[in-house]
Amino acid sequence: MKTWGMIATWRMAIEGVTLGSEMLKNGEKCQDALEKAVIFVEDYPFYKSVGYGGLPNEECEVELDAAFMDGKTLSIGAVASIKDFKNPISIARKLSADRYNIFLVGAGAESYAHKNGFVRQNMLTERARKTWELRVKEIREKNLSPYDGHDTVCMIAIDQEKDMAVATSTSGLFMKKKGRVGDSPVSGSGFYVDNEIGGAAATGLGEDIMKGCLSYEVVQRMKKGETPQKAAQGAVDDFSKELIKRRGKAGEISIVALNNRGEWGIGTNVEFTFCAATPTEQPKVYIATPVNGEVKIEIASEEYMRAYKEKIQRGI
Numbered sequence: 244m245k246t247w248g249m250i251a252t253w254r255m256a257i258e259g260v261t262l263g264s265e266m267l268k269n270g271e272k273c274q275d276a277l278e279k280a281v282i283f284v285e286d287y288p289f290y291k292s293v294g295y296g297g298l299p300n301e302e303c304e305v306e307l308d309a310a311f312m313d314g315k316t317l318s319i320g321a322v323a324s325i326k327d328f329k330n331p332i333s334i335a336r337k338l339s340a341d342r343y344n345i346f347l348v349g350a351g352a353e354s355y356a357h358k359n360g361f362v363r364q365n366m367l368t369e370r371a372r373k374t375w376e377l378r379v380k381e382i383r384e385k386n387l388s389p390y391d392g393h394d395t396v397c398m399i400a401i402d403q404e405k406d407m408a409v410a411t412s413t414s415g416l417f418m419k420k421k422g423r424v425g426d427s428p429v430s431g432s433g434f435y436v437d438n439e440i441g442g443a444a445a446t447g448l449g450e451d452i453m454k455g456c457l458s459y460e461v462v463q464r465m466k467k468g469e470t471p472q473k474a475a476q477g478a479v480d481d482f483s484k485e486l487i488k489r490r491g492k493a494g495e496i497s498i499v500a501l502n503n504r505g506e507w508g509i510g511t512n513v514e515f516t517f518c519a520a521t522p523t524e525q526p527k528v529y530i531a532t533p534v535n536g537e538v539k540i541e542i543a544s545e546e547y548m549r550a551y552k553e554k555i556q557r558g559i
């Protein structure tokens with residue numbers, strides 16, 4: 244049996260992983276499978292931390308970050324703080340084909356996307372605007388921290404020709420400052436992949452993930468022979484301890500990893516859901532819970548998935 248595989252952050256990735264894994268099973272390329280899978284998540288209005296329906300910054304504007312990396316050529320493309328374009332992942336992928344100007348931000352990214360015919364769309368949904376209004380009120384009345392609610396979709400895939408790629412897409416931190424960029428479009432922090440080793444990608448508090456270049460760190464640990472599970476959990480645990488030692492606290496950090504044999508693993512310092520599919524495992528949602536230095540991984544029950552669907556569509 245030929246190897247292929249796919250892993251992605253958060254339960255919101257399940258439909259995308261199902262689509263992408265069908266493509267990988269049929270012998271299609273990992274780059275195409277990832278783009279299609281991430282587009283599904285970007286387009287789905289009830290996923291509130293990616294693409295259309297993503298939660299806005301403190302000025303009520305949806306600013307999106309995305310990146311794409313090819314494990315064979317090490318090509319990278321990324322956009323940050325881009326507004327009003329439907330599929331940031333496709334813009335990032337297109338940029339990865341270029342020699343220069345591969346990481347564009349704000350107005351520059353928008354002008355590139357416009358000139359290259361990418362679809363424009365107002366990305367602020369009525370639902371996201373209402374959530375923003377409610378949050379502004381809560382912050383004012385209850386003196387709450389504004390930064391609550393994020394999640395990046397990160398996907399790594401290996402195809403039957405043993406090529407690998409990684410993709411990330413996010414609206415970043417809810418209520419972020421205008422122009423704030425997290426780890427997701429930053430190579431080595433939010434993502435990294437090398438056909439000769441494997442790939443990793445991160446979700447959580449970008450400000451902390453960037454301090455440890457954690458995706459690159461996980462790939463380097465796999466290079467030394469660690470399994471994806473050991474590499475990802477070891478990197479998250481070690482760096483969380485380091486942050487606590489130096490700064491008194493560590494943000495939420497979760498990492499998915501896939502090696503070039505199609506084996507996957509995850510590391511997390513908080514309850515975290517992810518999706519994976521291989522030739523021997525149907526696409527599934529898993530729940531990972533850190534307990535005493537270990538991580539417990541269970542398959543999400545149908546009831547859990549039903550409750551999740553109901554929650555994300557509930558009225559605001």
Ligand code: ASP
Binds near residue numbers: 414415425427445449
């Ligand atoms: N890492 C993302 C950011 O900081 C958010 C997340 O993945 O939860 O923008």
